[in-house]
Amino acid sequence: MTDSPDSTTGPATGPTAGSGTGATAPAGPPATAPDLTKTGAAVGEPAPAGSGAPTAFLEVRDLKVHFPTDDGIVKSVDGLSFTLEKGRTLGIVGESGSGKSVTSLAVMGLHRASRQQRAKVDMSGEIWLDGKELVGADPDEVRRLRGREMAMIFQDPLSALHPYYTVGNQIVEAYRVHHDVDKKTARKRAVEMLDRVGIPQPDKRVDDHPHQFSGGMRQRAMIAMALVNNPELLIADEPTTALDVTVQAQILDLIRDLQKEFGSAVIIITHDLGVVAELADQLLVMYGGRCIERGPADKVFYEPQHPYTWGLLGSMPRIDREQTERLIPVKGSPPSLINVPGGCAFNPRCPYADLPKDNVTRTVRPELREAGGGGHVAACHLAQEERERIWTEEIAPKL
Ligand SMILES: Nc1ncnc2c1ncn2[C@@H]1O[C@H](COP(=O)(O)OP(=O)(O)OP(=O)(O)O)[C@@H](O)[C@H]1O
Ligand code: SF4
């Protein structure tokens, strides 16, 4: 294969990630509750852009990724901020088209990897990775970080694995981009990684082409390729979308084990709150390119503060519930990112839009504000007491 530095992260043109509606077959609800003993509760509040280097390992500040098109400017990400420490997992959830993949590609520098791509995107804000700012950095410098310091598992493994080269050769090349070793040493490392991610007979399967692997094995191979250089940040964008429920659970376990082993910071992106509720320390809920709720995973999961999050929880499949029983589905469709509704972008779909006074939900965009303590924030005009009342009396009893 060509010795492209981007071979470690999939095609530089970006994957098809984001195009799939990928209605995830549920990996199962949190039939078992998230582990509340996790110590991931402390979140650094992201600082405003322009306030200098942060102490957090990853800090995204006021990130905007806009695509000028013939129909208008698509504001795919419009002012997103979060922080993430090493050894921690952030879950990003939201419906299709909420800007999850665009965010992850932005962190990986893949919207600006080529001159052609740079011409089509308008990016601002700051992405600090281990003390380095990436939005304003030279794309060559960011490319050097890909694979070595940060790697990504894509929604569709076939978009990241080249059909003409053996799986082993692709892992070997990904390793040799960042390590000055001979092919034999790199091959040994590739076999080790395939073994580590649970590919049977790795010394033989290393010579298979991607099409000879099952969907679950391809996903594992992509994880092996992403982890071969021990990246400090791993972004898994819908890592289980195409897989059946049993394999989904295995892949999620694998990511969790590997994170413990390598101590990386992990971002897991999914439609499905159930998938991340158990895995993540922090949850960030996206709607229309913005964060509408963020906080410790147990807080967001058990005491959600935003009506959209209530809707996501209500439409979450549960094994102890009839399939047909969807209690509080989110009605309507996600907003256009060209003409985002004024005020709160969720207002056309929100059952509580008329509760705040003076039509404020349709005229004033709610900013994220403290909701429930412990770094838990939500962007909603409802008064805290009102939210708590609705959650306790109307929503929680039905979940
Ligand atoms: N290069 C681009 N040019 C124009 N619009 C784009 C581009 N890339 C993404 N978008 C738009 O940005 C929005 C957010 O896309 P994104 O892929 O981030 O969604 P997502 O949350 O990952 O959805 P899914 O869950 O379906 O993967 C979508 O409306 C998408 O059409
Ligand atoms: S601000 Fe208004 S429309 Fe938006 S979520 Fe809160 S109540 Fe609903």
Ligand SMILES: [Mg+2]
């Ligand atoms: Mg996506």
